[in-house]
Amino acid sequence: MALDKQTIYKISRLARIHVDKVDIDRYASQLSTILDFVEQMNRIDTDNVAPLSHPQDRVLRMREDSVTEHDRRDDLQSVAPMTENGLYLVPKVIE
Amino acid sequence: MERHRALNAFITVDPELSLNQARAADRMLKNGGSRPLTGIPIAHKDIFCTKGVLTTCGSKILSNFVPPYDATLIKRCYEEGMVTLGKTNMDEFAMGSSNETSYFGPVRNPWDQFRVPGGSSGGSAASVTARLCAAATGTDTGGSIRQPAALCGITGLKPTYGRVSRYGMVAFASSLDQGGVLTQSAEDAALLLNVIAGFDPLDSTSVEEPVPDYGSKLKDDIDGLKIGLPKQYFDEGLSPEVEVLIRDALRVLEDHGAVLIDIDLPNSELCVPCYYVIAPSEASSNLSRFDGVRYGYRSEDYEDLVDMYMRTRAEGFGDEVKRRIMIGTYALSAGYYDAYYLKAQKLRRLITHDFERAFELCDVIAGPTTPTAAFEIGAKTSDPISMYLNDIYTISVNLSGLPALSVPAGFAGDLPAGLQLIGPYFSESRLLNIGHRFQMDTEWHRRIPGGFE
Amino acid sequence: MAWETVIGLEVHVQLSTNSKIFSGASTSYGAKPNTQACEVDIALPGVLPVMNKEAARKAVKFGLSVESKINQRSVFARKNYFYPDLPKGYQISQYELPIVVGGHLTIDTGKGEKRIGITRAHLEEDAGKSLHEDFHGMTGIDLNRAGTPLLEIVSEPDMRSPAEAIAYLRKLHTLVRYLEICDGNMQEGSFRCDANVSVRPQGETELGTRTELKNINSFRFIEKAIEYEVERQIDLIEDGGTVVQETRLYDPSRNETRPMRTKEDAHDYRYFPDPDLPPMELDDQFIDSARQQLPELPDTKRHRFMEQHGLGPADAYQLTSDKATADFFEAVLEQTRGDAKTVANWVNSELAGYLNETNMVIESARIDPGMLAELIDRIEDGTISGKIAKDVFRSMWNGEGTADQLIETKALRQITDSGELEKVVDDVLSRSREQVEQYRGGQTKVLGYFVGQVMKETQGKANPQQVNELLKQKLESGD
Known part of the structure; x- marks a missing residue:
């Protein structure tokens, strides 16, 4: 699968990774090479095979509904890039 | 010490922490209450969150991240009274097989400083090899413990998926990641696994299976052990020098009464393509939390919210990480999900079936850990695919969640190679037993590179 | 289109x-x-x-x-x-x-x-x-x-x-x-x-x-x-x-x-x-x-209220729109002599009205089911009239006491002594000659006027049914 510039732009936006114009061709060629490589999978017929998402097909373990956490805001926000009055600050969100 | 520093094995050393832990260990030893590994120096891969100690995962985006909590594995080592020497260098977010993708620079192989130590747990492997510490922790998503252990001539164990808690281990590919150990011997690996294995209620994929004493069966007889040799692991991709070493190693096991049989893992040759869909897909989602909002690096120059995200992530992640996030994003996106992600998940079941069938015929599977010995730094950085193929013998194990051990099998010239032993779920005791019997008769694991004795 | x-x-x-x-x-x-x-x-x-x-x-x-x-x-x-x-x-x-x-x-x-x-x-x-x-x-x-x-x-x-x-x-x-x-x-x-x-x-x-x-x-x-x-x-x-x-x-x-x-x-x-x-x-x-934790569901409850208590669809719907209200209704019904329709009226009109006005939920009202049951019982046993009961309800809502306490302290007990009532009726009739003539002339509608006068004299404490009977008896006997 050869990816064109438009697709690279779309993926970069979905993934929220800025790609400089000068790098687009490089990304297109590298990602296309990787996709060609993984497409070898098509050599194997997988019709009627159930997908496997978790090793050993385990099932979910659940916990009881109890509050086990207490307020650690100051501690947790000590590593934040920007906070004020206990809030994380980000560039203005326009809905 | 210069030689040690030149390896670039550590991202962070914290002498104060080490000293405090050493004193605490002394007290435990004096006052009773000590445990088997109390006072033993250990290095931790910089993927495990350590409260109050920088945890970077080899990335610029976490280059300032000091976690407010400890990973479960770290807690267990602290409780044992082990002494932390530092946090080891690694491929960025564990994405790499050479330790060249680290934001903090490549790690050098102690056997040849122009060569890679393997990856992604390259710093852990190099530090154990250079005897900077008795043991190190690592993580293995596609071979990241076994491959560097093999290339550095030490012992590396990747336990069964779910055996060691993933809580506090920065996630790369959640359904494949598994914490484990890099040590000087199978015996050491057993002792350290005793410390880190076990159920953790904080990890929904952690298993409640009882934990045996992994040291108790090390000396068991292996007479009559059936060892399966997959023909796919001895194909044209395997370098002749490594093949010779592996065949010799297998003869040692035969001398102990093990029986070799040929087996077939027909789908395993496609494990690398399968892996390079599943791992990037999961990674693309796991790494979305690095957005510059709650922790980590944030770009200083942006126009608006979306631009802040895009620049933070473009500046914070290295090339290989960005490539994988983009591949994963594409593989999961509308219109491509079935062809890539779903296809890979189906193939994953077939690969797992192969192992199930194989274990009806044999007790363990053996083969090389890597196709070649350590390559030169820079040799494969411009060709991602050739880099990926380094893990061709290790990846299937992760896709199936099986345990596997790599032990030093000998030297091709001056460079070590590893023998890989793969077992059924929760067969760690058996694998360590075989590894130990092998090490009772071989000297490879005792060899120390020049200048580090 | x-x-x-x-x-x-x-x-x-x-x-x-x-x-x-x-x-x-x-x-x-x-x-x-x-x-x-x-x-x-x-x-x-x-x-x-x-x-x-x-x-x-x-x-x-x-x-x-x-x-x-x-x-x-x-x-x-x-x-x-x-x-x-x-x-x-x-x-x-x-x-x-x-x-x-x-x-x-x-x-x-x-x-x-x-x-x-x-x-x-x-x-x-x-x-x-x-x-x-x-x-x-x-x-x-x-x-x-x-x-x-x-x-x-x-x-x-x-x-x-x-x-x-x-x-x-x-x-x-x-x-x-x-x-x-x-x-x-x-x-x-x-x-x-x-x-x-x-x-x-x-x-x-x-x-x-x-x-x-x-x-x-x-x-x-x-x-x-x-x-x-x-x-x-x-x-x-x-x-x-x-x-x-x-x-x-x-x-x-x-x-x-x-x-x-x-x-x-x-x-x-x-x-x-x-x-x-x-x-x-x-x-x-x-x-x-x-499944065992499931309560009776609104639809089931509504149908049961209609069948078991004989309520109309509108009453049943309103009562069951909220589980607390339905529970309140049934608790009152269990404790009172009054019938389901009466209780439904009190809950759906009087109580609901006050709740609405004050934007409160039934659980936080000062009137509990026992208090409302007592009030309805006092109507049923003739102690107070329905009209007085509404005043008592207001006092209860304001937290002034229970029905019995309020009836006692405010002397709201209905006049049931027929001698006492007869005196009031005679008084009213004797000063309303004109209306008495009208009644006897066939305009029986003026009965309401007499009832009103009697209720006024007794401050609502007369039993309306008793007043009616007494008036008819006096007017029709012609003395």
């Missing part, structure tokens, strides 16, 4: 668990920002989710109550998109295999009953909140709400008018509170609704292009938002335009909808099974235990 409106609703119900769906942080409302956002909720590197069993139980209770199929194996999936109130960059939700599939709710359209299909209900985690007050041109993020369990209940596009949509929502709102799976508080966002709205020419069977209306937090706004959107779509099509499938935001201050900017490129969510959470398997025992 005649247009038909087609509405489907997606309701986000916050499940009333103590802790979050995947972490041990508290879900209580109104805490200081980010004080209830633990390391899992803020998505620190390395943290992992662990599922809250109670959230699953509450979802199952809902499914059982609307006759859905419970998927004994359901799968958590990641819905990937970037937004600052979504700390992981993905929301854990359910996609291909939700916990609840199918089912229905029956609504009253005014022209009869109508069955609204439920497509599915799935478990997911709530996001945090963006606070748009100005922080030097930036937005503040509070993650206390992040990780609160949600059950998203998706209906079929079965509703044909805003009124039907509201009827469905009210029904659902009643149900989730009956089940005690949600507190139903719309101001606090415990019960939120998105509406998918489209129009098509009457008679057309294909669905028109729909828009999704978000951010509607009251029944009144939902109705207005849908009405506005229907009109907008019809105008657009009639002017030769086409409806664009998009997410729109309702602005109550302007009563209009507008496209949501942040959703522009969020249509590719890249769902995939969450590798941190293996499939959830619920055994028969789990489902049976949830």
